[in-house]
Amino acid sequence: MPKTLYDKIWDAHVVHEDADGTSLLYIDRHLVHEVTSPQAFEGLRMAGRSVRAPDKTIAVPDHNVPTTEGRDNPDQMPEDSRIQVAALDTNAKQFGIHYYPVSDVRQGIVHIVGPEQGWTLPGMTVVCGDSHTATHGAFGALAHGIGTSEVEHVLATQTLIQQKSKNMKVEITGSLPPGVTAKDITLSVIGATGTAGGTGYVIEYCGQAIRELSMEGRMTVCNMAIEGGARAGLIAPDEKTFAYVQGRPHAPKGAQWDAALSWWKTLYSDDDAQWDKVITLRGEDIAPVVTWGTSPEDVLPITGTVPDPASFTGGKVDAARRALDYMGLTAGQKLNDIEIDTVFIGSCTNGRIEDLRAAADILKGQKIKVKRAMVVPGSGLVRAQAEEEGLAQIFIDAGFEWRLAGCSMCLAMNPDQLAPGERCAATSNRNFEGRQGRGGRTHLMSPAMAAAAAITGRLTDVRDLMVEPA
Amino acid sequence: MEKFTTLTGVAAPMPLVNIDTDMIIPKQFLKTIKRSGLGVNLFDEMRYTQDGAEIPDFVLNQPAYRNAQILVAGDNFGCGSSREHAPWALLDFGIRCVVSTSFADIFYNNCFKNGILPIVLPQEQVDSLMEDARKGENARITVDLAEQTVTGADGRVFNFEIDPFKKHCLLNGLDDIGLSLEKVASIDAFEAQAAQARPWV
Numbered sequence: 183m184p185k186t187l188y189d190k191i192w193d194a195h196v197v198h199e200d201a202d203g204t205s206l207l208y209i210d211r212h213l214v215h216e217v218t219s220p221q222a223f224e225g226l227r228m229a230g231r232s233v234r235a236p237d238k239t240i241a242v243p244d245h246n247v248p249t250t251e252g253r254d255n256p257d258q259m260p261e262d263s264r265i266q267v268a269a270l271d272t273n274a275k276q277f278g279i280h281y282y283p284v285s286d287v288r289q290g291i292v293h294i295v296g297p298e299q300g301w302t303l304p305g306m307t308v309v310c311g312d313s314h315t316a317t318h319g320a321f322g323a324l325a326h327g328i329g330t331s332e333v334e335h336v337l338a339t340q341t342l343i344q345q346k347s348k349n350m351k352v353e354i355t356g357s358l359p360p361g362v363t364a365k366d367i368t369l370s371v372i373g374a375t376g377t378a379g380g381t382g383y384v385i386e387y388c389g390q391a392i393r394e395l396s397m398e399g400r401m402t403v404c405n406m407a408i409e410g411g412a413r414a415g416l417i418a419p420d421e422k423t424f425a426y427v428q429g430r431p432h433a434p435k436g437a438q439w440d441a442a443l444s445w446w447k448t449l450y451s452d453d454d455a456q457w458d459k460v461i462t463l464r465g466e467d468i469a470p471v472v473t474w475g476t477s478p479e480d481v482l483p484i485t486g487t488v489p490d491p492a493s494f495t496g497g498k499v500d501a502a503r504r505a506l507d508y509m510g511l512t513a514g515q516k517l518n519d520i521e522i523d524t525v526f527i528g529s530c531t532n533g534r535i536e537d538l539r540a541a542a543d544i545l546k547g548q549k550i551k552v553k554r555a556m557v558v559p560g561s562g563l564v565r566a567q568a569e570e571e572g573l574a575q576i577f578i579d580a581g582f583e584w585r586l587a588g589c590s591m592c593l594a595m596n597p598d599q600l601a602p603g604e605r606c607a608a609t610s611n612r613n614f615e616g617r618q619g620r621g622g623r624t625h626l627m628s629p630a631m632a633a634a635a636a637i638t639g640r641l642t643d644v645r646d647l648m649v650e651p652a
Numbered sequence: 653m654e655k656f657t658t659l660t661g662v663a664a665p666m667p668l669v670n671i672d673t674d675m676i677i678p679k680q681f682l683k684t685i686k687r688s689g690l691g692v693n694l695f696d697e698m699r700y701t702q703d704g705a706e707i708p709d710f711v712l713n714q715p716a717y718r719n720a721q722i723l724v725a726g727d728n729f730g731c732g733s734s735r736e737h738a739p740w741a742l743l744d745f746g747i748r749c750v751v752s753t754s755f756a757d758i759f760y761n762n763c764f765k766n767g768i769l770p771i772v773l774p775q776e777q778v779d780s781l782m783e784d785a786r787k788g789e790n791a792r793i794t795v796d797l798a799e800q801t802v803t804g805a806d807g808r809v810f811n812f813e814i815d816p817f818k819k820h821c822l823l824n825g826l827d828d829i830g831l832s833l834e835k836v837a838s839i840d841a842f843e844a845q846a847a848q849a850r851p852w853v
Contacts, residue, residue: 194850197842198835204817206835208842210853218735220685229829234839238853246683262683269685306853313734313758327758329736330687331765331828339832341839345815377670378728378754411731413757434852442852477670477731496775497669497726504668593733595679602702614674614732616697 184452186349187418188384191324191449195307197341207344210306211323212336213292214241214279216270217595218311222334223273232277234340239279240301243267244291245595247284249558249585254285263596277337290561290587293317293530297401298561300430304419304446309336314530314611316407320400321427322419322449324384327408347413348458350383351451354391356465361645363540364399365532365609365628367391367463368406369471373481375461380412383459386451387417391465397426398536405531406611409478418450472517472641473613473626475505480613484631484643488515508615509623510603518641520625524606525555525636526618527629528585529592532609533560535567537629542573544633544647550581551639552607556598557582558590580636594619607635654767655825659748660794661721664711665785671725672732673759677741690737691744712745716788722795724778724785725752729770730759739766749795751802753778764818767825769797777802777810797823 185193198206212235219241226232233239246263247253256264267284274281282289288299293314296302302318308325309315311333318325328342336342352371372379385407387400395403400417407415424443427433434442469483480502482489490513491502506513511520527533527541538559557577559565565587568574574584591598592610600606600622609632613624625641634642681693699710706713712720723729723742729752730738739762742750749769763770773781784791784805791805797819802810821828832839846853 198838200817202816204815206832206838208839208846217682221687221736224685231829260683266683266685303852305850311734311736313732315734327734329734329739329758329762329765331736331762335829335832338829339836339839340843341832343817343828343832377731378756381728381754381757408758411728411756438852442850445850477672479670497667500667501669501726593679595682612672612674612732614672616678617674620678620697620702 184454184456186451186455187322187386187416187449188324188349191305191307192346194305203345205344205346206341207307209309209336209340209342210238211296211301211308212239213296213308213310213315214239214333215245215292215310215312216243216266217245218330219273219333220266220269221330222337223277225334226337231338233279233337236278238340239337240296241270241274241279242282242289242292242295243270243284245589245593247588248596249588249590249598251586253586287562287566290564291530291533291589293405294533294560294564297321298430298563300427300433303427303433303442304423305449309342313408314405316415317401317405317530319404319407319415320397320417321423322416324414324416326414347384348382349456350380350385350412350459351457352385352387353389353460353462354387354465355389355462356391357394358391358465358468361470361630361648362468363628363630364395364402366468366471368403369473369478369481369626370463370468371461372406372410372478373471374463375410377409377477377479378411380407380410383412385410385412385415387415392417393420396536397422398534401534402531406478409611419446470628470631470644472631474509474511474517475502476508476613476615478611478613478626480505482517484517484641486517488513488517490514518643520641521605522607522635522640523553523604524600525550525552525632526591526606526608526610527632528558528560528590529610530560531611532629533558533564535564537609538564538568538573541629541633542576544630544644545580545637546576548580548637550636552636555582555636556585556591558585559587561587591618593617607632607641653765653825653827656748656767656769656797656822658794658796659721660792662717662719662789663722663724663781663785663793664717664720665782666711666723666725667782669726670728670731673730673735673738674732676730676738677735682735682737687740688744690741691746694741694745719746721746721748722793723747723750724781725750727753729755731756734758736762736765739763739768743768751778751781764822765828767822769795769822771795771802771812773802773810773812780804780808
């Protein structure tokens, strides 16, 4: 029977299946951070259980950690954050799992560290107590977020109780125009399907525009599968995937590499595989986009205007009205007239080296016109590479703050937060009310678009800055 | 985990669509290392002013709904992050059941780990229950998990679908980990076979 990529990975991990389809699925990699794990480790302790596969369990603190210099000093953290990070330190040590503490140059956002260190490999099942685990799907790994009870379940059993999702294909045909990036693809897909459009599905992204993306870009696309409601996003592995993986610290080597490669090359959806839902977008039609509201589905090309809430139907009419009120916008306003206070470049969506290169490319020789701007690299290694390539200096010369790695202002659990009413051009993944700080106003976009906003002080079509003057 | 069998109570109406986990429990309350005590911060930024005063218009601050046990909510409830703090906060407040046209996947699963029943019904049935909820204590709703029914204040009965395994665990208050550990021989066998087939993992 023809299979999808999802079917193939699923079938390779079923430990047990009940008559009603409830399955026990084996988990190859379990990533852990400080916010969603303390209660799970505590649960193990209370029940006298151990971690079943500590060698497949990798922990890194990222959500709470300050991104300013001198953060090894615990006094830099508020008491509750310090306790949470200390709990992860203790749990990692006590249960013998792999750990990258704040002081380690390899520390960073868990979804950037996993691929960087070669923990994430094609055909694996990967889970983490974090919804953006979808990121790892870029490698053709079945990767999704879980709650803390499930974190405890995986720690204790190295399995998850699962019902299989349906198969959805999202095809992006053709090539992207200049100035259009992976972030514009993933936001445009959510704009087309809505934030509940993927509920009940695993999405496989395919088509020429996806194949043409780098691994970094593919991670950006899969990262936001969750914002489309899907359990996971997948991209079939290819030569780019294998080249990215080869030589990473935890990637297979020698004969094991050859064996792995021959299996990985079978990981694609068969031509006649059955899909429960198919969405197709033309790459040529995708424009640089920004969000205007408080849901990632509230997205439009930068050339557009703020929509009239009355143009929606059902519950979305009231939601859009509430969103405009929260965002301080009026219907009909041109998106590229919206003035910005702050720019945030970073997060597991756009905190990789390619993202920093794209932003630096726009910022070179320019000065920011916003009140503040910060770059938070996704990991210590991304930061070091950006410094080596001279990108850090471009950011600093433009007026950006050059920070240490962490989740930072994406969810504002550390001191990097927006003030009420402060308007931010952000490369992160959620524009929910209060997401970046109570009353903060978030516009999501690509790193190049965020850089463009930084130098004009308003939402800006990056393509206008890319055209050479006549 | 506490069992869920039947429940009759006041339902609070929250018709807003896309109520996300940042609304349900904002990030500043995720710094706890415990599961309990989050009810006071449920819907914090909708419920309190920046100074901590109650916002009287917010539904759970209204006298009729201060002890609500059911939420009737707009589409795509619980979207956003995987934080189990969202169902912990609902449970700590006293909410045992949420009714909507759809739920975000991770939130939906997290509810079942905490004795909360999320019920998916078609739009017109949710609309009908939303009307009941707007009547506060004058229109109690009854949920029966074994029968898979919701009964509105006017006696209309709506049937809902639920995965049989999730239903079984919730009805009996079963611990998933204990159940899975009963299959430890299968896990051992899988690991041994996988170590041959995919030794690089």
